[in-house]
Amino acid sequence: MSGIFMNVRGELKKSFQISAWFMFLTFPILVIRVNTVENVIEWRWYNMAIVGVSTFLGSALWRYLLSVKEKSQRINAASPGNMTSFQKAFSDKRFFYPALFILIGFVISFPFLFSMYQANIMITALIYVMLGLGLNIVVGLAGLLDLGYVAFYAVGAYSYGLLNFHFGLGFWTTLPIAAILAALAGILLGYPVLRLRGDYLAIVTLGFGEIIRLVLENWGEFSHGPSGIANIPRPSLLGIDMTLTQNTIFTYFVMIGLVLFTIFVVNRLQNSRIGRAWIALREDEIACQAMGIDRTRTKLTAFALGATWAGMGGVVFAAKTTFINPASFTIWESVIILCIVVLGGMGSILGVISGALVLTLLPEYLRAFSEYRMLIFGIMLVSMMVFRPEGIIRNVRRTYTFSKE
């Protein structure tokens, strides 16, 4: 009895220390605000009280969650290879088919049930699903950390914008052209970085993304500079004139179709010869080469096929917003796409889809606290990684099970 009491006292003391530490930590930035222009200093002591109370509670919660995680890890270690209850339910046919029908019904009726604003948000979310699935090939399957993925997105968007501006090409003609151009850009990036590993690769891809953006910003004659390209036509359907509402609904279904196509292709790729080669490359580059896999070809196809989806996503993005400029393609965009892949669960298609939906829809609906949403986003990323690093939905590797006859 007294042991429990001591434990509670110990925990309280710890929380108290942490809260005091945070009150010290946040003192200058949260409490004092200076205005160097007008030379006034504002003291906001109430902030210190808020920090004190919230970190006191927060640290207790944090340590509780950490201990829960440790316990569950011990249980998992005892019986490895178990699927989560969610995945079990998913593989059960009695549950799977009704759920699938409800999902299809919801997806089809979505733009008719909700407002145009919601449909637009959904289109954005679907673009990110596509980008996430594309990056998943590079990062999740082939294990090549790419921080410049947004460059291919920009290539796609600008190919539509420029081809339309100069030659009047339509949405459907540009879609495959942009995909090919993005794939070429992928090979262009992939070729020089073949020898690089891990973090060196990350920084070079990051640099590549920045180079593309800076060139778009500074080479005014080619890309119209920072002011961007306006009046890009929305997707068309056999030349029928559509109102804005109809067009949004149409774009929504185009996007649904593209996402389904992406899922189909990525799923087929994952279990193909090349997909297995990617996974082998991710697990061990040297062993993979020793097994007779052509490293150059495998890496280049990963970059090219990953970039293809970004290119198509870029075309839809340009068509949806009807305006593009380099400011849409900053490094934060790459970071968000990477977060989608990692948060959702690397290598898992379902995980990446849910990651994309969470990461794009959550900030939209957090607009109520619009000031704090990026702050919450940051906290979420950190706590997600600390408490569930394998992502929302863990990728289940195909395994052979041997049964004793």
Place this chain on the structure above:
Amino acid sequence: MDWEYFLELLLGGLTRGSIYALIALGYTMVYGIIELINFAHGEIYMIGAFTALIVASVLNYAGMNHVAVAILAMVAAIIYSCAYGFAIEKIAYKPLRNAPRLSALISAIGMSLFLQNYVLLAQTPDFLPFPSLIPDFDFWEPYAHIISSQEIAILATTVSVMILLTVMIKFTIIGKAMRATAQDRIMAALVGVDINRVISVTFVVGSATAAIGGVLIASHVGQINFYIGFIAGIKAFVAAVLGGIGSIPGAVLGSLVLGWTESFFTGYISSDYEDVFAFLFLVLILIFRPSGILGRSETQKV
């Protein structure tokens, strides 16, 4: 060839490079020990600059002597940056020490996003003018057009920080422990090195150099906002990779090379493409030396 212009660019590049070096050192030290790209490092630099600004303004308001203000602001910036570095490691990286490296990287990105927005909300989204903490010396006036006294102060500080750091790593017990941990964490733990303490100390030292860099640069540039850390962080990271990440002389060399590249390209070719040159140069170096200028190429084992 105009030698005075050349000299100006050379010294400008040197200053720029030594500023990058102060930030790159933190990156490279942390990377050397736990193999993590500490994305939040730039934010620590930004918080250092903000703390200095706040403390300096409060003290100026109280009417304190100019030199005392500069010293106290610098000390406060170092203390707070160290505290933030320490806390960030404990919250965002320590629970992930055995997790896949990508998880720790995402956690670092989350931390960076959080700190940027924290400063944005608690302070201001606008640029704040930063008081010039380093005065212009009168006796230096005739040469000021080539190199200003502020730039001299930056160079002097950078050089002394580097000497101190080298002495610490080469000759002290904690420096030895750091080198041991960088070589093999498990083995170091087996021979009695307190790994957690070593990692904390690394973060604290890296944060201190970043804070010094933050105050010097802010005072040199004259204005700060919540976003400065991100750009400076990327540049410093490029510098660290250029020199061979994990190697301390490499970070300094990489920073100087980057500083000169930028300075000469903008001076002789065009200032629009400054960052493009920096990144292109990085790509070129890495193609020919895939582990940086001074990086060791490690033998990979299966």
